[in-house]
Amino acid sequence: MSQIYAVSDIHGYGHLLEALLQHVRYRPENDRLFLLGDYVNKGPDSGGTLDYVMKLCDAGAIALQGNNERKWLHLRPEQAGLSASNFKKYQEFIATLPLWTEYEHYLFVHAGIRPNVSIHDQKPEDLTEIREPFHQAPRVFGHTIVFGHTSTFRLGAAPDELWYGDGKLGIDTGAGHGYYISLVNLTAGIQTFISVQQPERIMNRKMSIKAPVNLPISRRPRS
Numbered sequence: 001m002s003q004i005y006a007v008s009d010i011h012g013y014g015h016l017l018e019a020l021l022q023h024v025r026y027r028p029e030n031d032r033l034f035l036l037g038d039y040v041n042k043g044p045d046s047g048g049t050l051d052y053v054m055k056l057c058d059a060g061a062i063a064l065q066g067n068n069e070r071k072w073l074h075l076r077p078e079q080a081g082l083s084a085s086n087f088k089k090y091q092e093f094i095a096t097l098p099l100w101t102e103y104e105h106y107l108f109v110h111a112g113i114r115p116n117v118s119i120h121d122q123k124p125e126d127l128t129e130i131r132e133p134f135h136q137a138p139r140v141f142g143h144t145i146v147f148g149h150t151s152t153f154r155l156g157a158a159p160d161e162l163w164y165g166d167g168k169l170g171i172d173t174g175a176g177h178g179y180y181i182s183l184v185n186l187t188a189g190i191q192t193f194i195s196v197q198q199p200e201r202i203m204n205r206k207m208s209i210k211a212p213v214n215l216p217i218s219r220r221p222r223s
Contacts, residue, residue: 002027004186006108008036008148009066011176012043014052016194020183023202024192028059032103036148037066037110037128040080042176043196047082050090065097066110067128067149099127102143106186111149112168113140139167146186148172153179162191164208 005026010017026033039053040046057063072080072094077087100109100119112134113119114126119141131150144167151174152163159179163170173180175196182193189207 001187003031003188004034004103004106005031005183006034006036006106006146006171006186007181007183008110009038009151009172009175010035010043010049010053010181011038011041011068012046012049013175013181013196014039014045014049016175016181016196016199017049017183018052019199020181020192020194020202024183024185028056028061033061034101034103034106034108034146035061035063036108036146036171037064037097038068038148038172038176039063039066040072041068046080047086047090050093054093062101062103062108063097064101064108064110065094065099065124065128069094069097070124070128099124105143107141107143107145109145109147112147113145115140135165135168135170137166141167143167144169146171146184151177151179153177160193160195160203162207 007017035053039049053063073091077084080087110128112130114122114130115133115137146169148171151172152161152170153159153174155163155170157163159174171182171184173182173193175181178197180193180195182191184191191205191207192202194202
């Protein structure tokens, strides 16, 4: 049976994403993998992480732009600490990435959706930067929206926990803040996660998913 995986906010820890995918025995020929942006900045190896994301996309994964990738579109190579040739390669790759995608009952996006605006009329800044107006809104569209950008500890969850909203699933467990990277299996309802500080152990947790469009509602995010 094929599996649907999603991960967000890797922030230069591509080697840990690779460890997670190996742990779950990800099969690119059968499974679907959605990468929700912020592959670069804050962590140890932005370029190497983008190389790995490109490799995953060549094998069939779908990668989205995050706000940190969009920043790279306006940087000079020396600002990213890279050679001109490598940086141009990464910019060209980032420019091809979509801002959102949907699959079955899920809509995948980096940050969220502006309420009461058609998905086709969303601004790039909304899709890659929005926070409270999306988090606090009731269910939008007919999908479960899977997103990153805002670490779950900022939404009232523990740093290693996912966040469940009204038709929303937050999966950024704070790698950019020294916490965790989470790979979620939406088919089996399993969160597989690893600490960026103590990467020796990979952990698994059953997700609180009742059905693809019927997620439990967590407490409201902190103001």
